[in-house]
Amino acid sequence: MATQNRAIRTRRAILEAAATVFSEHGYAAAKVADILELAEVTKGALYFHFDSKEELARAVIDAQAADAPPRAAQALRTQEFVDLGMVFAHRLTHSVLLRGSLRLTGESGECELNRPSPYRDWTRQGTALLEEAAGQGELLPGTDPAETAGLVVASYAGVHMMARALDELHDLERRMSALYRHVMPGVAVPRVLAALDMAPGRGARVLAAAAGG
Template sequence: MVKQERAARTRQALVQAAAEVFAQDGFVVASLTSISRRAGVSNGALHFHFESKQALARAVEDEAAAGLRAVVGSDRPAGGDPLQQLIDATHALMGRLDQDVVVRAGFELCSGTPRREDTVDLRGQWQSWVEEVLKDAEREGVLAEGVSAADASVAVVAATVGFEQLGADDRTWMAAATLVQFWDLLLPRLASAATLSRLVSSGTPVTMTGRT
């Protein structure tokens, strides 16, 4: 049992170190030696857990995907508004991207060049979820007149993916204040008048825990 726990800790240290190196240097430039050194293990220990850099990248993406599922996987509270659910999720996602290098590296890896065949399309998963929530909003009649779920999803996905990419170099793009500015601008065009008054662009208190 102790040996298994030690192996699990070593594997997690390697995933964390790989994420840090991928985020800093990019997948192509990153070396296994730099990853093992950052994790504080030998190259032999690295190869015991991961046969290649590609395998390490997939492990980072898989863990990042789990982080994304934690953001979008919760059911909407009974009586909750789909647009508030969307606002809250954007704050939660940007918080993860800002504070969790594994999630940040996972998103960056999915758009790397050259593109790996087994890449986990995290941005595609996010887009699909946003589209579904906005379809719910359209069915429930909380979108503004003349606004379709398809049009709204284009705006939200483009903006949030843009924040994620720009935030790799300047974290203020992922700050809560940036998202508040975005939602304050978009919501009057997106939400029906009856819905707009009850939406909180800064997110719900539980979503905003630990955000700045």
């Protein structure tokens, strides 16, 4: 058991070190030597867990979904739709794995890392919530759930890219709050819109409530 726990800790240390290096330098410029130094492991330990730099990058991308907290159910499905983004924005400012994952999914290059997968997952989740919201009478007539979810995901990616370029990821939650406050009036009926919490800090509040805090 002790050996197994040590292996789990080593794998996590390698993943977090890789995410840090990928986040700072991108996939092509990332050096395995830098990952080894940051993780404080040997090359043999790294290749015991991951066959290549490409496999390690895929594992960082996959961690985006694997580390996601359980969805906190809300009476309004439109609130859950907003919460998806606000919780992610909060986690992104605190998780190097998410930052590395998002840097990789936003890049293009010769190496195939299944980069579209997270975007498709986010869009599917958002579409499903908005379809439920439509069934509960929360959406304005003519609102297309798939179109709206896709637009928000694309906008989210652009907002994140700009915040990272300006070295202002610490401000991401406020930027995402602004995005939802501009988008949701064209999506939710007035009575629902008035009830939505889209303020900065919403992500932290949802996670705290889910944890019983």
